[in-house]
Amino acid sequence: MTDVALITGTSSGMGLHAAIELARSGFHVVATMRDVNRADRLLAAAAEAGTTVDVRALDVVDHAAAATLVSEIEAELGGIAVLLNNAGRGSVASAEQASMEEVRDQLEVNYLAPVNLTKLVLPGMREGGTGQILTVTSVGGAVGQPFADSYCGAKFAVEGFMQSLAPVAERFGVRVSVIEPAAVASDFVTNAERTATGGPYGEMLDAYIARSTAAFANAQSAESAGAAIAAAVLSDEYRFRWQTSEGATAFVGASLVDTDGSRVLGATRGWIAASS
Structure with a gap:
C-alpha cells in the first residue's frame, strides 16, 4: 500500500513544491487548500513532474472539517503516514497596534490548526x-522579531508544543519535527496581515520594512525550500529541528545559544534603527 502524506497549504509556494517532491517519491499526497479553485498551479506542476496529487479542500481553522477529512482519508486510504503542517499566515504589527482579533487569528492558523491536526x-x-x-514553523519560531509579535508568538508556541510532544510520540514510533525556513520567495508576504502604520512607531516600522524587503529580494526560492522540506520527510535521520537553508540554520543557531538574550536583541535593535 502506498504511504499517504497529508499536506496543508499547497496552493502555492513551498507547500506546493513539497507536495510535488513527495508525490514524485512515491507518496499518495493528499494536498489541501482552502479553495480548490486555486489548484491550477499545483496540478500543472504535478503534470509537468509526471506525477499526480489528490487535491482536497480544507480550511485548517475549521477543526470539524479537519476531523472529517482525516476520518475520510483513513477510511479510504488505510491511514496517514505523514502529516505536514505547512499552512501559515504572517502578520506585521507591534503589540500596541495589533488587535486581539489579529492575535487570535495568528494563534488559530499558526498554532491551534497544526495542534488540532496533530x-x-x-x-x-x-x-x-x-x-x-x-510542522513548518519559521526562523521566527526561534528568533523573536520586531513587528512580528503575534506571528512569532504563535510560532514559538507551536514549536514548544511539538518539542514537548516529540519524546512521548517517539515511544510509539512517531517522529515529531519542526522545519524552520528563513525568507522564502512565495505568496506568504502578500498574504500577511499588515495593520502596522505610522504614528510613534513610524520610523522603526519603515526601517523594518526596508530590511524585510531586502531580505525577501534575496530569499530562498520556494522550489528550494519545498525540496528541503521533502528531504526532511524522506531522510532516515531523525532530527527535531530542520532548516531549509544554511542561512536559516545560522539564524536559528544564534538564538538557541543566546542564553541571556543579548545576542538576538543586539541584532534586532539594528533592524528598527532609522538609516542616517
Whole structure:
C-alpha cells in the first residue's frame, strides 16, 4: 500500500513544491487548500513532474472539517503516514497596534490548526506504531522579531508544543519535527496581515520594512525550500529541528545559544534603527 502524506497549504509556494517532491517519491499526497479553485498551479506542476496529487479542500481553522477529512482519508486510504503542517499566515504589527482579533487569528492558523491536526492523526499513527508529523514553523519560531509579535508568538508556541510532544510520540514510533525556513520567495508576504502604520512607531516600522524587503529580494526560492522540506520527510535521520537553508540554520543557531538574550536583541535593535 502506498504511504499517504497529508499536506496543508499547497496552493502555492513551498507547500506546493513539497507536495510535488513527495508525490514524485512515491507518496499518495493528499494536498489541501482552502479553495480548490486555486489548484491550477499545483496540478500543472504535478503534470509537468509526471506525477499526480489528490487535491482536497480544507480550511485548517475549521477543526470539524479537519476531523472529517482525516476520518475520510483513513477510511479510504488505510491511514496517514505523514502529516505536514505547512499552512501559515504572517502578520506585521507591534503589540500596541495589533488587535486581539489579529492575535487570535495568528494563534488559530499558526498554532491551534497544526495542534488540532496533530491530535487527529496521532491515534492512527500510535496504533500503527509508525508515522511522521512535521510542522513548518519559521526562523521566527526561534528568533523573536520586531513587528512580528503575534506571528512569532504563535510560532514559538507551536514549536514548544511539538518539542514537548516529540519524546512521548517517539515511544510509539512517531517522529515529531519542526522545519524552520528563513525568507522564502512565495505568496506568504502578500498574504500577511499588515495593520502596522505610522504614528510613534513610524520610523522603526519603515526601517523594518526596508530590511524585510531586502531580505525577501534575496530569499530562498520556494522550489528550494519545498525540496528541503521533502528531504526532511524522506531522510532516515531523525532530527527535531530542520532548516531549509544554511542561512536559516545560522539564524536559528544564534538564538538557541543566546542564553541571556543579548545576542538576538543586539541584532534586532539594528533592524528598527532609522538609516542616517
